[in-house]
Each structure stands twice: as C-alpha cells, then as structure tokens.
Amino acid sequence: MQTKTMTDKHLLGLKGMSESELESILDRAAYWEQYPQKVTQHLQGRFVANMFFENSTRTRFSFEVAEKRMGLEVLNFTAAVSSVQKGESIYDTVKTLESMGIDAGVIRLKPNGVLDELARHVRIPLINAGDGSNEHPTQALLDLYTMRKHFGAVRGLTVSIIGDIKHSRVARSNLWALGAMGARVKFCAPDAMQAPELAEYAPYVTMDEALQSDVVMMLRVQLERHEQGMLNSAEQYREGYGLTVERERKMKDHAIIMHPAPINRNVEIDDELVEHPRSKIFIQMSHGVPVRMAVIERSLT
Template sequence: MTLTKVKERSLLGIKELDRSEITGLLDRTAYWDNQSEKLTPILNSHFISNMFFENSTRTRFSFEMAEKRLGAQVLNFTAAASSVEKGESIYDTVRTLESMGIDAGVVRLKPAGVLQQLAEKVSIPLINAGDGNNEHPTQALLDLYTMTKTFGDLKGLTVSIIGDIMHSRVARSNLWGLTKLGAKVQFCAPENMKAPELMEYAPYVTIEEALKADVVMMLRVQLERHASGIILSAEDYRRQYGLTEERAAKLAKDTIIMHPAPVNRNVEIDDAVVECSQSRIFPQMSNGVPVRMAVLERALQ
C-alpha cells in the first residue's frame, strides 16, 4: 500500500475531510447500522491493534466491538501495563506493533499533534481515537449520525455545544463536521473554559440562548482538572451551566439532548434528564459501533 493510499485510509481528524467523505462515512454507518447479522467477517484476515496511551474503556470497547463484528483479529494495548511506562516512546511502540504485522492501528493519546507525526512515519492506516485537545473524529461522526437519524439533513440546524470548550476535542471535531454539513454551531462556556482560537468559527452565547437550539450538546467537565479553582464547585457549575430539570423543561419539544459520555450526573445534566424522552445519550453510544465499523472498513478494504 503506497503512503498516499495509507493517508487516505487513515482517519486523523474531521478537519481534513471534505463534505463528500463525511457523508460517505455516514452512509456506510447507516448500512452497518441496518445489518441484522452481528458478524460480517469482511476483515477476517486483518490484525488491528487498539493502542491506548490514554485510558478510555468506553471508546476502546466500542472499537473492539466494531472490529470483532467485522471479523478482525484484535490486539489490545494499554500504556498502563506496557513498556511505555518504563520509558519506551509512543513512536517505538507503534513501530514495534507495525513490525509484528498489524494492518491498522487505533490510537488514543494525550499529546496533540503526535498522531500526525506518527502517520507520516508508518506504513499502516491509523485511526484517531482521541488526541489531546485536538480531535476525536469517530465521536463527531457518531454524533453527526445520531443527529441525522433524528433530523435527516443537518443543513440549517443549530447546535449548541456547552461546557469546557478549551480542552474539548469533541467540540472541535463536531465544529468541523457540523459546519461542513451546513449546520450552525454555537458555543457556551465559562470565560476560563473558552477556546479563543475557535471564536472565528462559532460564536459564544449565553446559556439561555444556547438552550434555544435544535441540538443541545453538553460536554463532560473534568472536575479533577478544575480543582485549581477554575470552577468553584460542581454545584456552582451545575447552577450556571448545567442542564437542570428546570432548564430541560423549557427546551422546545423537538430539541434533542446529547453528551459524549461519561456523564457527571447532576453536574452537566441532572439525573432525571439523562434518560428523558429528548435525550440521545445512550443511542449515541449504540451508534458508535456502526460508525467505527465504517471507519475500519475504509481503512482496510
């Protein structure tokens, strides 16, 4: 496989995809979503390694389910139990697994930009399972797919993304994907959680304005990250920016509620709202598997 072909089959971010590539992946997601057979072994001669240098049980299980449904042989690698803890570089680890014969790598890591450098140096497709505060492309694709199942065409839709925009790769990937599909994105965040570099792409609005959207997407707040005083307390965040029962009651009846999960219940979203009729939080998780099947198929077929 030539390096150009490898790059085309990799998925490093939504920002680099054009509209037709995104819609193509969403079409294939719909195809896989509608298959009644759980196992379609089109990748039964392929070896895929899930290389998680940053922990995320939910994302890894979703990729593993997608890989196994396509019949692939799966190697799971977690940094906590690896030689990376002893000083081996991420690059050496990926090259080692490539040397052993894997056909593709699903990579999650903390430092932004490292994945792009890795992709230049290896000859297998790489799939971004989240890198720093840069991108989380498969999360955005499953979010887009969840919205299309509710609204059909996303053109003209207003989507509010509420929470810690500064540190959110989910917000960035959704911003790039939604705008390419013709939706309007707006952010809502405390002053010290705003990402100034994104202001030219999406306006910041008040929580009251944000709740008037077609889609209200709440972001997880890393409470441990803000122990230094960025937010006074979980209760204070909930009061100012949380989707409380009172706020949820004022949403338009067609508005849907989304969250990339895991949810801090009674912080970003009140417990009673998580599984209300307008919530798509658990369907989002279900949609993650066919999305990742489509991305893996693109990488290896």
C-alpha cells in the same frame, strides 16, 4: 477505481473533510447498523491493534466490538501494563507493533501533535480514538449520525455545545464536521473554559440563547483538569451551566439532548434528564459500533 493513498486511509481528524466524505462514512454506518448478521468475515485475516496510551472504557470497547463484528483479529494494548511505563516511546511502541505485521492501529493519546507525526512515519493506517484536546473524530461522527437519523439531515440545524470547550476534542471535531455539513454551531462556556481561537467559527452565547437550538450538546466537566481554580465547585457549575430540569423546559419542543459521556450526573446534566424522552445519550452510544465499523472498513479497503 482510483487507489487510496495512505493519507486517505488514516482518520486523524475531521477538520478539512468534505461533506461528501462525511456523508459516505455515515451512509456506510447506516448499512452496518441494519446488517442482519452480528459477526461478518468482511475483514477476516487482518490484524488491528487498539493502542490506548490514555485510559478509556467506552471508546475502546466500542472499537473492539466493531472490529470483532468485522471479523478482525484484535490486539489490545494499554500503556499502564506496557513498556511505555519503562520509558519506551510512543513512536517506538507503534513501530514495534507495525513491524509485527498489524494492518491498522486505533490510537488514543494524551499529548497534542504526536499523532500527526506518527502518521508520517508509519506504513499502516491510523485511526484517531482521541488525541489530547485536538480531535475525537469517531465521537463526532456518531454524533452526526445520531442527528441525521433523528432529523433526516444535518444541514440547517443549529447545535449548541455547552461546557469545557477549551479542553474538548469532542467540541472541535463536531465544530469542523457540523460546519462542513451545513449546520450552525454555537458555544457556551464559562470564561475560563472558552477557547478564544475557535470564536471565529462559532460564537459564544449565553446559556439562555444556547438552549434555543435544535440540538443541545452537553460536554463532560473534566473535574480532574480543574484543580487549579478553573472550577470552584460542581454545584456552582451546575447552577451556571448545567442542563437542569428548569432549563430543559426552556428548550424548543422538537429539540434533543446529547452528551458524549461519561456523564457527571447532577453536574452538567440533571439525573432525571439523562434518560428523558428528549435525550439521545444512550442512542448515541449504540451508534458508536456501526460508525466505527464504517471507519475501520474505510481504512482497510
């Protein structure tokens, strides 16, 4: 068996990843989802640092549960209580933890472009837990896993992604991975929330057309990003682009609702649809742990 290079062991994004590589991660996630023991010693004796330079609750806890289920020793690092507040650079922080002997790093960053630079200068595998508006690969992998588990395959599906495409790392990772796996992606967004550079990969369609897909994926409206007039009001957004009860009735009978969470209820999706029979939102969340177990195993074996 050929030894993996460090480039293979990083998970920086899904752009350019092959269908076979994506399928192998999903297959391994399926293995871990049905694994009979809650905690294994599969990676016992290894150390992993969760380095979150941007706030997160669900992603960090999901990674931590996955790591502890694999038998790893876990160090949790948050920038709010670290030397980064005193001016220490992200690079120096990662290099410091590397010098202490960690075996892998899970990293979440606000700025774009920093992660690739870090990966070129460290000797440990890095796993992207969200970098800027660039990619969020493990979120897209758990989305793919949810679709594959529900429909039996991803190839041939049409997936509409609705919301703030411009700032969404979830939309980008899903776009690249769904394309590689043979699905068709459509975007729907207000003009100010569109990313024109992605239009060659997925067309922008009307809300009515977006509802006619196998998967309707709503994105969180990042209210904190829209203080400069991109979003006039949450009510106006719901009226134009929210998944309301009335719009849900226009969806195909077999279609499912997805959302990466956290959810702004009654903004991008009506409260009563969050746990509707069509909704896979909390099922998606449950898939985060086995998917991240598979990703961590990929980096450390």
